[in-house]
Amino acid sequence: MTDIRNIVVLTGAGVSAESGIDTFRDAGGLWEQHRVEDVATPEAFERDPELVLRFYDMRREAIQQKHPNAAHEALARLDREWEGGLMIVTQNVDDLHERAGARRVVHMHGTHLNAWCTACDVRSPWTGTLIERPACPDCGERSLRPDVVWFGEMPYRMDEIFAALREADLFVSIGTSGAVYPAAGFVRNANDLGVRTLELNLEPSQGSAWFDESRHGPATQVVPPWVDEILAA
Numbered sequence: 241m242t243d244i245r246n247i248v249v250l251t252g253a254g255v256s257a258e259s260g261i262d263t264f265r266d267a268g269g270l271w272e273q274h275r276v277e278d279v280a281t282p283e284a285f286e287r288d289p290e291l292v293l294r295f296y297d298m299r300r301e302a303i304q305q306k307h308p309n310a311a312h313e314a315l316a317r318l319d320r321e322w323e324g325g326l327m328i329v330t331q332n333v334d335d336l337h338e339r340a341g342a343r344r345v346v347h348m349h350g351t352h353l354n355a356w357c358t359a360c361d362v363r364s365p366w367t368g369t370l371i372e373r374p375a376c377p378d379c380g381e382r383s384l385r386p387d388v389v390w391f392g393e394m395p396y397r398m399d400e401i402f403a404a405l406r407e408a409d410l411f412v413s414i415g416t417s418g419a420v421y422p423a424a425g426f427v428r429n430a431n432d433l434g435v436r437t438l439e440l441n442l443e444p445s446q447g448s449a450w451f452d453e454s455r456h457g458p459a460t461q462v463v464p465p466w467v468d469e470i471l472a473a
């Protein structure tokens with residue numbers, strides 16, 4: 241591993257599961273009898289804003305009661321101690337990587353802790369609810385929505401992520417099912433670029449066959465030893 245300088249880590253819901261945040265699969269893909277795909281879309285927000293805002297208000301409140309686990313802590317240690325390039329790309333909209341101390345984090349699916357005003361395009365830090373349609377702190381319009389990326393929308397900072405993948409020597413995917421694109425395609429992008437790939441997941445993901453190596457188990461048990469290993473190399 242001595243030839244590794246630049247690392248891209250992709251994390252998904254599985255890294256926060258042991259902090260008590262349901263993965264999309266754990267929840268059975270259902271919320272109040274609605275498929276997650278039917279709530280996490282701009283069309284659903286247009287059709288039934290109350291339903292969608294209630295879903296996100298509940299989750300925004302829940303994440304603020306949760307705490308980083310040993311996997312978040314290990315990745316924060318990697319961030320502190322790894323002298324080479326590192327990008328932690330997370331699909332998660334919680335802030336547990338940051339609360340563990342990681343700094344080189346990219347939220348490709350946005351964050352629960354911002355509200356986005358579709359009238360003035362300003363994003364404001366937000367910890368409360370949106371269901372009562374509060375005014376935008378910037379322009380005063382009542383046009384706030386959760387600052388998360390729904391199906392059919394463009395994930396954030398894709399240019400930076402692809403640039404990091406092009407420079408990477410190692411791509412590590414942690415706690416993600418490999419079901420949602422474009423993140424699910426990063427392993428194929430890495431393969432095409434000749435980047436070494438490693439999967440750390442509870443079980444084989446949908447993209448498992450594309451990885452050079454897979455290690456299976458709970459994130460709190462497989463991530464810390466991997467970080468120890470890479471920092472010792």
Ligand code: BJW
Nearest residue numbers: 252253254263264265331391392415416417420421442459
């Ligand atoms: C553990 C564990 C433990 C459990 N330890 N592990 C047909 C083909 C291909 C693509 C498409 C298609 N039709 C439509 C598309 C595109 C679409 C898509 O992918 N759809 C699929 C359903 C097929 N994608 C989009 O629309 C995206 N935009 C887009 O593509 O724009 C065009 C574009 C093109 C080219 C380049 C760039 C852009 C946008 C996707 C937005 C996803 N948004 C959501 C909601 C965010 C807000 C919210 O939180 O509500 O993001 S959906 C949801 O899925 C959320 C997650 O970030 C995302 C991924 O889920 P994740 O993290 O993988 O969670 P799970 O639950 O699925 O898996 C957990 C894993 O952890 C499991 O494997 C467990 O085993 C494991 N695990 N406990 C370790 N303790």
